[in-house]
Amino acid sequence: MSDVIRLLPDSVANQIAAGEVIQRPASVIKELVENAVDAGATDIKIFIKDAGRTLIQVVDNGNGMSETDARMAFERHATSKISAADDLFTLRTMGFRGEALPSICAISQVEIKTRTDEMQLGTRVLINASVVETQEPCACDRGVNIMVKNIFFNVPARRKFLKSDNVEISNIMREFERLALVNNNIRMSIDLGTRKMDLRAGSFKQRIVDIWKNNLDPHLLPINVDTTLIKINGYISRPENARRRNPLQYLIVNGRNMRHPYFHKAIMNCYESLIASETQPCYFLKFEVDPASIDVNIHPTKSEIKFEYEQEIWPILQASVKASLGKFGAVPSIDFTSDVLPVDPLPDGESPERPSLDIPENYNPFVEQRNSFGAEGSDSGFSGGFFPNEGRETSGRRFSSGDRHRDSVPRNWDSLYAGFMSGKGSVASKVVEGAEGEVTTLRLESAGLSGAAGSNGVLPDMEKAATIGAICFQHAQSYIITSSREGLIIIDQxxxxxxxxxxxxxxxxxxxxxxxxxxxxxxxxxxxxxxxxxxxxxxxxxxxxxxxxxxxxxxxxxxxxxxxxxxxxxxxxxxxxxxxxxxxxxxxxxxxxxxxxxxxxxxxxxxxxxxxxxxxxxxxxxxxxxxxxxxFSLPDPAYTPNGNPVYCLLDPQKLESLFR
The missing domain is CATH 3.30.1370.100 (MutL, C-terminal domain, regulatory subdomain)
Structure with missing residues (x-):
């Protein structure tokens, strides 16, 4: 049998890697800007044409590259960030794998111009789908000017499934905001053709205000905590500024954006009783930890990070957020330092006057109450006491303060239910206690259903009732439960x-x-x-x-x-x-x-x-x-317009299986 395992060409391997690293034009911008930051740039300009399909250009004033480095940078796993496996635990740079540039040039046409301080002339390299076409000297400024053209031109399926221009531009702007927020000490600008944004270098708060203008400035509460385990600084929004749509939530660790559901939950818990259930706060928090205590090499985009001490960081994060909310008056509190209300003291030997009550002699509140509700001589429709009594006179005996007999209370309880279960078109009601202690009324429309619930109180057959009138009750104030011929239906209200x-x-x-x-x-x-x-x-x-x-x-x-x-x-x-x-x-x-x-x-x-x-x-x-x-009168009641299920059906077989 001949050998079947062989090495893939670099161009194919780069295209496979590009599928993970480069997902859309915004991914290209992320990788190129992070390289510029690692190169020490203080001014980064981004130019976009046709939402990134035609051109993505990033110009920086960083250290630049030599002729050899300019060509080696596009080789797979070629990097200047690490040289040994141990360097992964002391990372201070954004990139380290050496996969971004090879992945980009595998699915596009790349032109790069670069020059270092020591070089009088720069170098220009043209690469087409991982193939280096030319490399020649050129005149250019210090730093790197890289142009990525016709993204996914050799992967038609990927290019076809790019979203519309406005969606891709929105993703580019979202990625630009993340990068600009992290690197607030760098001047960054972006030119989309139709609009531009130019952000000056400044403090973290200045960068937030420059990106989102004056929306958040009055509502930001600072956080500054420094412990031996972690240093946290940044800003959170006041509870009244919580957003129902598109909350601004950014977590940054050692200068790198990250997604961390565990820490997000810690922050949300601090706002639990302060904001509406459908809203979320904004937060912009920077973490500084020992690089050896985190692992950033668990996701191709390096957006997910594993913390060694996340259990210990949780209470520190919660305490810092709660302290900021309390310190700046975002939550109601008791001021123990304020003076008590002034009260004039009484002269020596005097006691306060006792209020006088004008109460008639031998006053009995129970007698008055009975008289007002239908004792002898009253205008009430009841013959005596509080309860109706059909066909029997009550003695009209009154309660006294020392002898509270209840013999006068009528005992004929059947009169309360007279006509309750009889009569065509009447409504029978039963009270059912739900799983969470809620009391829910089940209404049985008895039109045409004689004896819907008999003397034994048994509910009618569910299938028969479903054809005559709906039997509905609510669970957890979120779901409507009813029945049909096919089984039990649970509806998301x-x-x-x-x-x-x-x-x-x-x-x-x-x-x-x-x-x-x-x-x-x-x-x-x-x-x-x-x-x-x-x-x-x-x-x-x-x-x-x-x-x-x-x-x-x-x-x-x-x-x-x-x-x-x-x-x-x-x-x-x-x-x-x-x-x-x-x-x-x-x-x-x-x-x-x-x-x-x-x-x-x-x-x-x-x-x-x-x-x-x-x-x-x-x-x-x-x-x-x-x-x-x-x-159920709609032609397609099973799904919402965006494809979410509206109800689920528990058929008899499923119900029987639950009780086996």
Whole structure:
């Protein structure tokens, strides 16, 4: 048998690595900027054309490279950051694997110009899909000027699945914000063609304000903690500034952005009783730890980091956040240093006057109470006492202060239930205690169902009841449970209402009922950079659908009018939801009608999600029955417009298996 295992060519290996390291144009910017930072640059300029598809150019004033280094840098696993395995535990640089540049040149056409201080002339290298075409001397400034052209030109499938321009630009802006936030001591600028951003070098807080303008400055609370294990500094937002959409949450360790759900949960716990359940705070925190206590080599993008002492860091992080919230008055507190209220002392020998009460002699509150509710001579419809008594007179005996007999209380309890279970069209009610102690009323519409619950109190057959009237009850104030011929149905009340409202709003839009309605007190809309790009893309369609959004200043807009069907919605929340959807999923540009249809669907979904009942909201039996009826009258009730399941069905076989 011949040998079948062989070494892959470098070009193929680089393309495989590129699939992990380079996912989109924003990934290229991340790798190139981090290389510029490692090279000691103090000024980094980024130029983008066609959302990165045609050109990504990064220019820095760092140390530059020699002729040999300029060519070696594009070889796989060639790096100047480490030389031995032990160096992985003392990392102070952003890059160290030597995979980024080979991965980039494997899926694009690269041109690089570079010069060091010692060189009079620089060098220019052209690389096409990992193949070095030319290398020649050239005149250039100190540092590196690298151009990445036609990304994924030799991987058509990857290029085809890039999102629309506004989505890719939003991702580029988001990556630029992360890089600029970490490297606040470096001047950074980006030119997207349609808009530019130039950030000066400055303090951490100045960089936050420069990126997000004046949105956060008044609401930032500082944190500065220094222990032998970790040093934490940065800012958190006040509870009242928590965001429902797009919270700004950044964790940085040793100058590197990271995602860390464990530390995120520690911060969220500090805000647990201070903010609404559907909102999240903003935070910008920098950690400084011993490089030997973390492992950054666990993910191709180096965005996930493993901490050796994360259990010990948790209480330090929580204590620092809580201390900042308390110190700066973000939570209510008792001021023990304030003076007590002034009280004039009584003269010596005097005691305070006792208040006098004008109480009639032999006053008995129980006698008065009985008289007011139907004792002898009262106007009440009851013959005596508090309870009705059918066919029997009560003695009218009154309670005395020393002898509280209750013989006068009627004992004929059947009168309370007279007519309760009889009569066509009546409603029988039963009280069921839920798993969490909630008391829920089950309404059995007994139209045509004689004896729905008999004298033994047994509920009717579920399948039969489902054909005559809905039997619904609520669990955990989030789920509606009902029955059908196929089994037990558990419905997510929020998603069900979203599905119902989406169909309602879409029908109104299709009938051209989207009339604009002016707002008496316009909402102010403050947008982050990636949302500004999305708004410029869809502003015309939003106007056609009935929104009146007026520009005020650099990052502020005013919502002066909304579609009339938004009367029960928060206009600001709806607009942000639409922009978030466009930012994440993009718009597939084709004919104008197709774009309009996509935006109409997103607006309808955004409005539905904004106005639908929420999880945790208590519903009456009538409301539950109405939702169930409306849901199952739709042509496709099983899923929300974005594909989430609305309900699940437990068929008889599944139920039987649970009890075996």
């Amino acid at each position: 929020h998603r069900a209402h979203v599905r119902i409202l989406f169909e309602k709003y879409m029908s109104q839009i299709e009938r051209s009922e989207q009339v604009s309605q002016a707002i008496m007190f316009p909402d102010t809309l403050t947008l982050d950079p990636e949302f500004r790009v999305a708004l410029s893309e869809v502003e015309e369609e939003l106007s056609r659908l009935g929104f009146q959004i007026e520009y005020e200043e650099e990052n502020r807009w005013r919502i002066a009018g909304v579609p009339a069907m938004l009367k029960d919605s928060d206009p600001k929340d709806v607009v942000l939801r639409i922009l978030e959807s466009v930012t994440e999923d993009g718009v597939n540009y084709g004919s104008e009608s197709k774009v309009a249809d996509q935006l109409s669907e997103r607006m309808a979904l955004a409005m539905a999600r904004s106005t639908a009942i929420k999880r945790g909201q208590r519903l009456s039996p009538d409301e539950m029955e109405h939702i169930v009826g409306e849901l």
